[in-house]
Amino acid sequence: MTGRKSNPLDVAIIGGGPSGIAACVELSNASELRVALFESEQELGGMPRTCHFFFGMRDRKRIYTGPGYAKRMNNLAWKTAADIHLDTTVLQIVPGHSGDLHEIQVASPEGFRTFDARIILLATGCYESPLNARMISGPRPAGIFTTGTLQDLVNSFHLKPGKSALIIGSEIVSLSCAITLRRAGMSIAGMVEEDDELQTYPQLANSMSKLIGFPIFKNTTLHSISGVKRVDGVKLIENTTGEIKEVKCDTIILTGKFRSYSPLIDNTVIGYDPATFGPAVDMNLMTSAPGIFAAGNVLRGAEMHDLCALEGKRAAKNIIKYLKPNRERVSEYISIKAESPIRYVVPQKITQKEIKSYRASFFSPGPSVQLEHTLKKGALEAWSGSQIIWKKPFSKLIANTRITLPLNEFDWQKANSNKEIVLKAIVM
Structure with a gap:
């Protein structure tokens, strides 16, 4: 250099x-x-x-x-x-x-x-994870974008990327994608979610589906893409029954999985x-x-x-x-990690002294987790070795949204300083 x-x-x-x-x-x-x-x-x-x-x-x-x-x-x-x-x-x-x-x-x-x-x-x-990271079979024709690319084409360059688009994913960014597609004058062939629960707030997603006019395919996986020079459709597979459904579209938007x-x-x-x-x-x-x-x-x-x-x-x-x-x-830390279906925890190292002096709030982001997929009637737990030091039930845990972790509520007297803290999400 x-x-x-x-x-x-x-x-x-x-x-x-x-x-x-x-x-x-x-x-x-x-x-x-x-x-x-x-x-x-x-x-x-x-x-x-x-x-x-x-x-x-x-x-x-x-x-x-x-x-x-x-x-x-x-x-x-x-x-x-x-x-x-x-x-x-x-x-x-x-x-x-x-x-x-x-x-x-x-x-x-x-x-x-x-x-x-x-x-x-x-x-x-x-x-966002691109096509080659999603294990989707079939050819790689033109017309496949991530949300970021779509928004850049439409909002920065004022282009219309296609006529009819299929949205893969149901995170909050997927809803933003739907707005962008309508702004570009494109129709929406549907929104595909491989889980049986939407990965965002369901009321918002369902309202947008009715308002804009597109179907939501839950518990459904993108099986393959068809088209040579340009996308001309996809095959979707219903995860429970194995039923194959063909959907015509010339554009595919891959959303989420950040x-x-x-x-x-x-x-x-x-x-x-x-x-x-x-x-x-x-x-x-x-x-x-x-x-x-x-x-x-x-x-x-x-x-x-x-x-x-x-x-x-x-x-x-x-x-x-x-x-x-x-x-x-600070010379000594306690490690903290998360088990699936918790996607992550940040930070990964904590000290009890800092926990006592720090309070997370709506305007002050603190330690948090996100889930890989939505859970109904679940609970979050924190374990130190064989001891459970915190548990909180939830009627619903929405995936891919921030869940603040109240470390100050953990029972640190039961915690073993030589053991890492393990976070778990369970269905009750």
């Missing part, structure tokens, strides 16, 4: 979505740190730039459209003293050893450069969570590499934008505390 930066940074933020921008603003407003924000796109704002509405409720205390929210966050970032590098891709990070500076190698239209930073904040977001976008931690000392493939963090949002933090959807896959922004702000506050010379160092 060439063109080494002569003046090292205090904080390098990688990612210009809600969490990265919120961290940038907080760090710039609350300190005199030398901050730089690196974004691979030509604009700041992340996914909200091509979305619809209902943005900003918890972090901005008002409701914006997606583009309006992205513009507001963009303006806030440019008002700070931070150096903002657009159209700049971070190729590699090299964590420092024993308090050494971390190295960041980037590529931009100006060429290759290397920066040094005392702190790195990973805020690279997430992505995964952390975290290639920068590959082949580094930064520990990752095998459940999310993102970095594992403690309650201060620091990874296993001292001085490298992470916030937002890089930790878990999809989460609401405003919660990501609030988490970015919290990461910034923790970074400021970390840089103080007299900070208190």
